[in-house]
Amino acid sequence: MIPARITKRDPLRAVILILLFGAAFVGAPVANHYWLEILTEIGILLIFVVGIDFLVGYTGLITLGHAGFMGVGAYSLVWIAHIQGIPVSIAMPLAILAGAVVAVIVGMLVTRVSGVFFIMVTLAMSMLFYSWAFKARRPFGGDDGLSVAGTIRLDLSSIGIDLDDQLTFCLFVLVIALLIYLLFEWLVRTPFGQTLGAIRQNENRVRALGCPVGVYKVAAFTVAGAVAALAGALHVQSTEFLHPNVSYWIKSGEGLIIVIVGGMGTLVGPVIGTFLFVLFHKGVESLTTHWQFWMGLTFIVIVIFAPDGIYGRLRTLAGSRKRKRKLHQPLDEEADVRADA
Amino acid sequence: MDLNFLGIQLLNGLQLSMLLFMLAVGLSVVFGLLDVLNLAHATFYMFGAYFALMVSRLTGDFWVALVVAPLLVVLIGIVFYETLLKRIRGNHMIQALVTFGLLFVGFDLVRMIWGNGFHSVPEPALLAFSVPVFGQTFPAYRLFIIGIGLLTVVLLYFGLERTRLGAVVRAGVDDRETAMLLGINIDRAFFITFCVGTFLAGLGGVVAAPVFTVTPGMDIEILIPVLIVVVIGGPGSLKGAILGALVVGMADTFGPVLIPQLSSFLIYLLMALVLLFRPRGLLPTRSGAH
Numbered sequence: 001m002i003p004a005r006i007t008k009r010d011p012l013r014a015v016i017l018i019l020l021f022g023a024a025f026v027g028a029p030v031a032n033h034y035w036l037e038i039l040t041e042i043g044i045l046l047i048f049v050v051g052i053d054f055l056v057g058y059t060g061l062i063t064l065g066h067a068g069f070m071g072v073g074a075y076s077l078v079w080i081a082h083i084q085g086i087p088v089s090i091a092m093p094l095a096i097l098a099g100a101v102v103a104v105i106v107g108m109l110v111t112r113v114s115g116v117f118f119i120m121v122t123l124a125m126s127m128l129f130y131s132w133a134f135k136a137r138r139p140f141g142g143d144d145g146l147s148v149a150g151t152i153r154l155d156l157s158s159i160g161i162d163l164d165d166q167l168t169f170c171l172f173v174l175v176i177a178l179l180i181y182l183l184f185e186w187l188v189r190t191p192f193g194q195t196l197g198a199i200r201q202n203e204n205r206v207r208a209l210g211c212p213v214g215v216y217k218v219a220a221f222t223v224a225g226a227v228a229a230l231a232g233a234l235h236v237q238s239t240e241f242l243h244p245n246v247s248y249w250i251k252s253g254e255g256l257i258i259v260i261v262g263g264m265g266t267l268v269g270p271v272i273g274t275f276l277f278v279l280f281h282k283g284v285e286s287l288t289t290h291w292q293f294w295m296g297l298t299f300i301v302i303v304i305f306a307p308d309g310i311y312g313r314l315r316t317l318a319g320s321r322k323r324k325r326k327l328h329q330p331l332d333e334e335a336d337v338r339a340d341a
Numbered sequence: 342m343d344l345n346f347l348g349i350q351l352l353n354g355l356q357l358s359m360l361l362f363m364l365a366v367g368l369s370v371v372f373g374l375l376d377v378l379n380l381a382h383a384t385f386y387m388f389g390a391y392f393a394l395m396v397s398r399l400t401g402d403f404w405v406a407l408v409v410a411p412l413l414v415v416l417i418g419i420v421f422y423e424t425l426l427k428r429i430r431g432n433h434m435i436q437a438l439v440t441f442g443l444l445f446v447g448f449d450l451v452r453m454i455w456g457n458g459f460h461s462v463p464e465p466a467l468l469a470f471s472v473p474v475f476g477q478t479f480p481a482y483r484l485f486i487i488g489i490g491l492l493t494v495v496l497l498y499f500g501l502e503r504t505r506l507g508a509v510v511r512a513g514v515d516d517r518e519t520a521m522l523l524g525i526n527i528d529r530a531f532f533i534t535f536c537v538g539t540f541l542a543g544l545g546g547v548v549a550a551p552v553f554t555v556t557p558g559m560d561i562e563i564l565i566p567v568l569i570v571v572v573i574g575g576p577g578s579l580k581g582a583i584l585g586a587l588v589v590g591m592a593d594t595f596g597p598v599l600i601p602q603l604s605s606f607l608i609y610l611l612m613a614l615v616l617l618f619r620p621r622g623l624l625p626t627r628s629g630a631h
Contacts (some may be wrong), residue, residue: 062434064441109613116378116437117576120568126610127565135605139453212581249561253441260438283423290453296445304429 011316013268013298016311020275021178028170036170043173044234045258047074047132047180049270051227054184057265058193059220060110060200064119065126066228068106071133073099074236076141082148083139089154092233099229100222107221109216114203126252133230133244138339145243153237162236173234181228184201187223198222250292257299263309272310348475350594356483356552358590359490364563365570366582369540373514373577373626374531376433381421381440384447384563389414389546390555391455394462403433403465407547414543417538422535444560451557462550470579486548493541495580500537510534514577514626524628566593568614575622584623 023242028039043261048070055061076098081091112119134143154161154172163169198206199213207213236242245251254277262273306313368382394411397403421443463469465480471478485557501507509530512520521527545563553559566589574585590609596607603610615623 062437109616112616113572116372116376116433119378119380119437119441119570120572124565124569124609124612130604131605184423187618253445256438257442290449292445293449293453295447296442300425300439300447302444303442304425307435314391 012315013266016268017181020271021174024173024174028167028174031170033166036166037208038278038282040173040238041168042168042171044231044238044276045255045278046082046177046271046274047234047260048228049255049262049274050181050184050267051224051231053259053262053264053267053270054227055220055224056185056256056259057267057270058188058200059217060203060206061195061217061221062116062119063151063224063258064249064256065120065122065124065249066124066224066255067247067249068122069103069225069228070232070235071098071126071129071244072102072225072253073232074242074246075133075232077152077233077236078146078148079139080150080241087155088152093155095233096226096229097155097270099232100226101227102229103222104218106223107218108118110223111217119316123249123252127249130244130247130249133247140242143239143244148236148293149240152240168304169238173238176230176234180230181267181271181287181320188267192216192219254295257295260307261299261302261309263311266309269309269311276310293302345475346478349477349479350598351591352474352479352483353486354591354594355426356486356590357594358586359487359493360545360549361542361563361566361570361590362367362490362582362586364567365494365574365586365588366579366624367541369571369576369582369585370505370510370514370524370534371531372536372571374527374534375513375517376434377426378437379440379535379538380437380564382538382542383567384444385418385561386549386563387447387451387465388417388544389543390462390550390559391460391546392543392546393453393550394424394455394460394555397462398445403462403551404467406462407544410547411540411543414546415540418536418539422532426535433496443629444564446558448560452584457557460555463579482551486552489544489548489588493544494579494583501579506530506533514552522554545620561617566608569608571622573615573623574610575625577626578624581622581624581626588623590596 005009005332022044024039026035026241031039049068052063053068055063055066073095077088077091077095080086080094081088086094094338103149106125110125120281133140136142139145155167156163161168161172164173188197193336195211199211199216203213232246235246258273258277259270261277262271263269281291284294302309308316351564364382364386368379371377371379384484389410392413393406393497396406396409400406425439425443428438429439464480468480468482468485470481471477472484499507501511509520509527510524512523512525513527513530517527549563570582570585572585574581574583575590589613592607592611597604600607619625
């Protein structure tokens with residue numbers, strides 16, 4: 001049961017990736033302060049979101065608490081680098097490790113339930129972190145937040161890179177985002193990734209084949225948790241301000257929305273989703289303060305009328321002009337089966 | 342520790358438990374019947390509180406609001422059911438996601454209509470006094486909340502255990518396929534259960550309005566503990582909702598008094614323990630392979 005969507009050659013995917021990442025890398029050097037901020041935000045969100053797609057679209061674990069791990073990454077980095085004074089080059093891997101460790105523990109708990117129940121439990125676990133961060137006044141400033149300017153960015157001056165420069169930092173984030181994207185593209189093709197896809201499609205059958213399904217789920221949860229911690233660490237480096245909101249449920253929810261609107265289980269879909277989301281957000285924000293209303297409404301419409309997301313629609317459009325359509329049509333139904341599981 | 346003090350805390354805990362119960366029972370039974378997780382249940386609660394604000398300002402009477410506001414919420418619930426929920430019947434994940442989108446829409450809708458600020462609904466003049474209990478005084482209005490909660494428990498118990506509709510609902514929760522094979526109309530039972538649950542969510546919002554501040558964001562504030570109630574109690578049953586609500590309500594009240602270091606984590610810890618040892622909740626109803 002190897003999902004052919006992963007193995008088959010997909011020119012549309014390549015075109016979209018080259019266009020989007022190309023625009024970001026070409027645009028950054030000529031961008032002003034405002035647009036550099038937007039591009040940095042896109043890069044960080046992208047890292048967060050492809051991790052969610054790995055869980056939601058490939059493993060079938062619909063999480064509504066993934067921002068909790070962003071919080072773990074951000075708070076660990078601040079604690080190790082800003083408060084303990086350990087160099088960021090050591091603190092950053094440790095922050096990612098912290099995300100992985102917390103994800104193993106949380107993963108072992110939450111993967112005991114499945115389906116819609118999983119949504120509830122992940123949401124509650126992330127709110128546990130949020131409510132702790134909200135009250136952690138002593139080292140972290142609680143809900144007032146904590147300014148960490150000047151102590152939190154990686155020092156790469158030895159190789160001639162100054163990350164305090166906004167453009168350099170933006171490019172740094174975009175490169176990491178691209179690498180993480182490629183990491184997941186590779187991961188879903190490995191036997192590990194293929195097994196996760198099989199678990200999503202028919203968990204009982206995979207279990208009957210003697211595969212330790214629980215271990216695989218926790219492993220997937222851990223990878224996604226570590227990547228979210230990286231996104232959190234980059235987020236606090238970018239804003240140089242620590243705030244509990246990094247782990248708030250709205251953040252998790254936005255991540256899930258981007259994945260579904262972009263097209264879950266495709267990795268490239270969420271990339272499209274991220275670009276659109278940030279640009280749409282900035283656009284709507286300047287017109288109205290009721291951004292969440294429009295986002296929620298758009299999300300509902302897409303969930304009902306185009307559950308395969310923007311990328312799914314694009315592929316159908318591109319495919320309908322070519323011949324292969326009939327052959328691959330049944331595979332598109334897969335999204336519905338999965339969502340129902 | 343002073344016994345009178347503990348007695349007062351017990352009443353406070355009971356009051357919170359009853360409020361949680363009124364919200365959790367609708368969510369839990371609707372979930373148990375058709376696997377529909379309605380995250381917008383918390384939005385209904387918030388609208389209940391805002392409608393109470395609106396009606397009590399218009400009429401100057403809390404008692405009118407107590408009746409009218411939950412009915413207005415049911416009206417919204419029916420519109421939601423007919424326009425959205427029915428359309429996506431059968432796909433549980435999509436249903437959950439749509440209600441999740443509604444959470445965002447509801448949040449901003451409230452901000453558009455009533456603004457960002459905090460509002461308060463005055464408690465009814467009839468209950469604006471305190472009762473001496475345990476050597477101290479306790480607000481009568483809070484006793485009223487406990488009373489409403491207990492009344493709900495009793496009515497729902499008789500509704501579920503003694504009426505035909507209740508039997509249908511219990512059969513549906515227990516084994517949907519078999520119930521449908523026997524010619525039982527699960528969809529109708531589901532609709533009625535959904536309306537009752539929505540009514541209770543609205544009612545919860547109304548009675549909570551004088552105690553808590555009415556503000557956008559009160560939805561998610563209650564949603565998390567309510568979800569934990571459902572997880573701890575086990576979805577689908579009245580008893581599970583009662584037990585879960587009591588556990589969460591008491592833990593949230595006694596936690597800060599007895600173990601202040603752990604107070605903000607206590608309910609999450611309890612949820613984690615339940616997941617570890619009883620992943621289907623303390624009082625699961627399902628016998629099937631779910």
